[in-house]
Amino acid sequence: MKHLKWAKAKFDKVVELVPDLNQKWIEEPFKETQLLLLDISNCITLLDREHDIYDQNDRVIKIGDLVAVHCTDENNKPYNH
Secondary structure (H helix, E strand, O other), X not given: OHHHHHHHHHHHHHHHHXXXXXXXXXXXXXXXXXXXXXXXXXXXXXXXXXXXXXXXXXXXXOOOOOOXXXXXXXXXXXXXX
């Protein structure tokens, strides 16, 4: 969160300076930075929420965890899905 606040503060400072800058040089990087900040904030929102999915050992399943479900095929042969 500290890094996101720092990045947003820097971005807000750039927003103040935009009117004085040559749009030819600033427009594309500015748009890209806006999109990246939105992506970061979306990820932080996902990571910050209360986890509500647990595995069979009562451990929280988090974003990025590899999850396998034990299954059986039509011939009763077990496999992980």
